[in-house]
Amino acid sequence: MEIRSESGLKESFEFSDREMSRMNHFSDSGFSIRVCYKGGWGFSSFNSPEKLEEFAAETVSQARHLAKDKTQLAPVDPVVDTVKLDLIEDPRRVSLEQKLDLFRGYITHCMDKFPGLARIKTYYFEEIRKIDFMNSEGADITQEKLDLGGSVTVFANRDALTQSRTVSSGSSNSFHVIRGWETELDKACEIALQLLDAPAVKGGKMPVILDPILASTFVHEAFGHMSEADDYHRNPGMKEIFTLGKRFGSDILTIYDTGLDIGSRGYIKYDDEGVPAEKTMLIENGILTGRLHSRESAALFNEKPTGNARTLNYRFPPICRMRNTCLAGGPHSFDDLISDIKLGVYAVDTNGGTGGEMFSFDAGYGYMIRNGRIAELIRDVQLSGNLFTTLKQIERIGKDFKIIDDAGGCGKGEQFPLETGTSAPHIFISRVTVGGDQ
Amino acid sequence: MKQPKWIETISDPTEFFESQVVLTEVNFQDNELRDMQTREVVSKSVRTISDQRVGTCRGGYSDTPEDMYRTARRLSKYGRRAAFDLPSHSVAIQDETIDTSGLDQLDTEKMIDLGNRILRKLTDALPDWTIHINLRLSSGTKHLRNSNGIDYRFGTKAFNISITLGFAETGNIIEIFNGREFFPDTADLEQLISETVEYATLSMKTADLPEGKYPVLVHPVALTSFFDSLGQAVNGKMIFEGLSPLKDKLFQNVCDSSVSIFDDPFAEHAVRFSSVSDEGVPVKRRPIIESGELKMFMTDLDYAARLGVEPSGHGVKLDGFPSGDSVLADPMISPTNIIMNPGDTPLKQLLESIRSGVLLVQTWDVWSGTLINGDVSGSIHLGFRIEDGKLTGRVKDMRVSGNIYRFLGAQLAGMSRERPVTLVGSVQLPYLLFNDVSIT
Numbered sequence: 001m002e003i004r005s006e007s008g009l010k011e012s013f014e015f016s017d018r019e020m021s022r023m024n025h026f027s028d029s030g031f032s033i034r035v036c037y038k039g040g041w042g043f044s045s046f047n048s049p050e051k052l053e054e055f056a057a058e059t060v061s062q063a064r065h066l067a068k069d070k071t072q073l074a075p076v077d078p079v080v081d082t083v084k085l086d087l088i089e090d091p092r093r094v095s096l097e098q099k100l101d102l103f104r105g106y107i108t109h110c111m112d113k114f115p116g117l118a119r120i121k122t123y124y125f126e127e128i129r130k131i132d133f134m135n136s137e138g139a140d141i142t143q144e145k146l147d148l149g150g151s152v153t154v155f156a157n158r159d160a161l162t163q164s165r166t167v168s169s170g171s172s173n174s175f176h177v178i179r180g181w182e183t184e185l186d187k188a189c190e191i192a193l194q195l196l197d198a199p200a201v202k203g204g205k206m207p208v209i210l211d212p213i214l215a216s217t218f219v220h221e222a223f224g225h226m227s228e229a230d231d232y233h234r235n236p237g238m239k240e241i242f243t244l245g246k247r248f249g250s251d252i253l254t255i256y257d258t259g260l261d262i263g264s265r266g267y268i269k270y271d272d273e274g275v276p277a278e279k280t281m282l283i284e285n286g287i288l289t290g291r292l293h294s295r296e297s298a299a300l301f302n303e304k305p306t307g308n309a310r311t312l313n314y315r316f317p318p319i320c321r322m323r324n325t326c327l328a329g330g331p332h333s334f335d336d337l338i339s340d341i342k343l344g345v346y347a348v349d350t351n352g353g354t355g356g357e358m359f360s361f362d363a364g365y366g367y368m369i370r371n372g373r374i375a376e377l378i379r380d381v382q383l384s385g386n387l388f389t390t391l392k393q394i395e396r397i398g399k400d401f402k403i404i405d406d407a408g409g410c411g412k413g414e415q416f417p418l419e420t421g422t423s424a425p426h427i428f429i430s431r432v433t434v435g436g437d438q
Numbered sequence: 439m440k441q442p443k444w445i446e447t448i449s450d451p452t453e454f455f456e457s458q459v460v461l462t463e464v465n466f467q468d469n470e471l472r473d474m475q476t477r478e479v480v481s482k483s484v485r486t487i488s489d490q491r492v493g494t495c496r497g498g499y500s501d502t503p504e505d506m507y508r509t510a511r512r513l514s515k516y517g518r519r520a521a522f523d524l525p526s527h528s529v530a531i532q533d534e535t536i537d538t539s540g541l542d543q544l545d546t547e548k549m550i551d552l553g554n555r556i557l558r559k560l561t562d563a564l565p566d567w568t569i570h571i572n573l574r575l576s577s578g579t580k581h582l583r584n585s586n587g588i589d590y591r592f593g594t595k596a597f598n599i600s601i602t603l604g605f606a607e608t609g610n611i612i613e614i615f616n617g618r619e620f621f622p623d624t625a626d627l628e629q630l631i632s633e634t635v636e637y638a639t640l641s642m643k644t645a646d647l648p649e650g651k652y653p654v655l656v657h658p659v660a661l662t663s664f665f666d667s668l669g670q671a672v673n674g675k676m677i678f679e680g681l682s683p684l685k686d687k688l689f690q691n692v693c694d695s696s697v698s699i700f701d702d703p704f705a706e707h708a709v710r711f712s713s714v715s716d717e718g719v720p721v722k723r724r725p726i727i728e729s730g731e732l733k734m735f736m737t738d739l740d741y742a743a744r745l746g747v748e749p750s751g752h753g754v755k756l757d758g759f760p761s762g763d764s765v766l767a768d769p770m771i772s773p774t775n776i777i778m779n780p781g782d783t784p785l786k787q788l789l790e791s792i793r794s795g796v797l798l799v800q801t802w803d804v805w806s807g808t809l810i811n812g813d814v815s816g817s818i819h820l821g822f823r824i825e826d827g828k829l830t831g832r833v834k835d836m837r838v839s840g841n842i843y844r845f846l847g848a849q850l851a852g853m854s855r856e857r858p859v860t861l862v863g864s865v866q867l868p869y870l871l872f873n874d875v876s877i878t
Contacts, residue, residue, distance in 0.1 A: 016679060020516060022494075023494060023513055023516060025495045025496065025510075025513060026764070027497050028496075028764070029498055029500060030499070040471075040472075040473070041473035041474075042474055044475065045477045045478070047478065051478075055476070055478075058476060059476075062473075062474040062475075062476070065546075066472070066473065096516065118680055118681065119679050119681060159683075160811065161683075162681050162683075203649070203837075203839060204649070204878060205878075233468075234468035234469075237566075237605065237611075238604075240606075241607070241608055315477055315479065315763070358802070358819070360802055360803035361803070362803070380813060384817050384837045388609075433878050434878070435815040
């Protein structure tokens with residue numbers, strides 16, 4: 001049995017141009033109980049502490065009702081620990097007025113320097129939670145967590161065409177990542193305006209270079225979700241496809257998921273089953289070597305838990321989720337990646353994407369590559385392909401590895417948005433389907 | 439109903455919104471019953487207008503309205519200028535409870551029984567597939583009060599089934615979604631099972647499809663993804679901010695004259711919405727597009743005031759009620775049921791008219807990209823090659839792209855008279871046939 005209690009405060013605001021469009025002050029608290037009895041699971045969540053006994057009894061009853069044979073959970077030494085916030089710049093010491101002025105400053109900077117913009121939207125949030133977790137094996141962990149992030153999205157508009165670009169950053173330990181965006185904003189504004197005159201990419205299959213932001217999105221969406229072992233721990237077909245030791249890519253390809261990057265939004269010390277986080281290798285030198293586990297999936301695979309059981313908040317049971325998912329840096333310079341491409345696309349930034357055997361993601365914008373050089377700016381660059389084929393077609397990996405922490409979040413089932421991080425360098429893929437009118 | 443005392447003492451226009459929701463779920467995973475879940479969520483919000491500025495606060499079970507009001511008032515000095523007034527007590531309905539007698543006797547045993555019946559039928563027909571089934575019973579009450587005398591309570595229940603089928607072998611991973619947003623009777627259940635089995639069986643054979651432009655017959659579920667783009671374009675916030683391509687197109691033709699699309703909170707066989715919006719505005723069936731002409735923008739109180747129009751009642755504080763999570767203090771603009779008038783052509787005839795094309799059943803990732811332009815591009819998550827009017831195999835690793843306005847305009851080649859029940863209960867659409875759709 002596990003019991004979790006949680007209390008938190010989330011504050012956020014949004015501007016639309018210079019006007020405040022939304023401000024939120026959101027406090028929430030609640031409890032959850034999870035019981036496993038002979039393989040049957042019960043879960044309940046509720047707000048009122050007076051209902052603790054009632055829901056405990058109900059959850060036990062649920063689990064007993066579904067009991068089958070035996071409980072299978074990978075063993076973990078129970079941890080007793082208190083994890084306090086250890087912050088570089090505490091957002092609570094930055095007044096609301098200062099935060100508002102910071103974003104008003106960004107808006108003024110963009111509007112004054114780029115008067116052709118149609119609209120500027122900004123968003124900032126910070127959430128501090130205290131989570132108490134106990135289980136019947138003796139684990140007793142109290143964790144304080146900070147999650148913060150911000151974004152500025154600039155819109156350019158002409159007739160029926162709207163283009164946008166976003167500058168965004170997030171952190172689990174410092175407000176300072178929200179400062180000093182002016183240079184990035186200049187670039188975002190320039191690109192947004194230029195995209196109004198840029199042609200839409202012509203669809204087809206071609207070589208593509210992904211920038212670190214898009215490459216990390218690819219790793220997260222296309223491969224990361226497929227590594228979440230609770231999705232297939234009783235699925236023989238998927239287990240066969242994801243047999244450890246199989247080759248998934250060339251020798252240069254290494255992918256891992258880590259909870260150890262302090263300050264990253266994907267940083268955790270313990271997951272939501274009380275398992276210490278670690279760095280989990282998924283692909284090493286092209287070979288599948290690992291998966292992301294909960295205690296149950298680890299037991300069913302006869303592997304060790306990896307600290308990936310996470311829940312969005314007390315209202316949901318923990319499931320396998322990513323933390324900071326990374327494609328490791330390689331040996332190549334950007335020139336190495338581009339120099340022999342006769343016709344291709346350099347895809348930059350991301351508007352999101354989804355994974356599966358066929359992945360799909362939307363670049364922020366791109367450039368044609370012609371005869372080994374960056375050529376014209378293009379818009380509406382949507383990329384898709386078969387995951388397994390595409391991993392094998394990653395032929396070159398850049399040496400400019402970068403951790404990407406933005407203000408977005410990951411979704412799985414109803415649990416959205418969960419704070420995660422991604423990291424990657426530039427990569428070259430020899431053949432990708434580029435969407436667009438032919 | 440007598441107002442609580444605290445709200446009588448407030449001089450600022452203020453609204454208080456609360457929801458209480460209980461969700462009961464039964465989950466089958468990988469062909470077996472796995473877990474049961476019960477979630478009880480109490481969620482509250484306050485919105486106040488103080489010195490003509492909006493202040494808001496959201497809270498949970500332990501937060502009192504008085505404390506939340508004080509926080510909202512404190513934050514109002516940073517808030518936006520209020521362009522709107524709160525509606526007054528002109529609402530006849532105060533307590534509205536939907537007749538959900540069909541669900542009142544539903545308990546977890548009956549849900550487990552239904553899940554087991556579905557599982558047995560599917561595993562008998564598809565022994566090599568893994569099957570996940572989620573059954574959810576939601577019961578909720580939402581309560582809106584404001585300082586102008588509105589005191590409106592709405593209670594309802596809802597039931598959902600979601601089925602995910604998976605097949606995996608090297609080089610071939612298939613995922614199929616289906617479901618219903620009501621408790622099925624025997625006939626409904628047979629229909630749900632048979633169409634799920636049909637899609638799964640058809641998808642075992644793949645068909646090559648060279649890149650190019652094809653006629654594409656789009657299933658209502660896939661169309662729902664495409665229509666997200668249209669939804670953004672008629673959103674009053676997008677109109678006000680000047681970002682919608684339809685901002686200057688009210689009462690103009692925006693698509694083919696055969697297209698009529700309504701927003702209907704009371705549509706038969708759809709989700710039953712409350713008669714009053716989450717801001718206290720009475721709702722009704724409204725045309726969004728009628729015979730190709732754009733008829734309205736969806737607004738909440740704020741954006742209706744900014745646009746200088748009557749509010750359309752689309753301010754939502756709890757999306758997906760009664761399955762919703764936390765209430766919003768400032769609403770989002772969201773449609774109710776989207777109902778499109780069907781055509782005259784039998785689906786069979788539309789299918790048989792296609793010499794070489796695609797039946798698009800489910801798409802993936804259409805939501806990303808610059809939807810506001812109307813550009814839609816997504817993976818063909820489940821689609822079938824059509825050759826000489828017959829489905830000849832599943833299309834794999836391909837992508838469909840286009841623009842919703844061109845699809846509903848020059849590229850619209852047919853509209854079925856059938857409007858099937860699907861896993862999205864709040865959308866009723868026919869099949870649509872589009873010509874010259876880019877497939878890569």
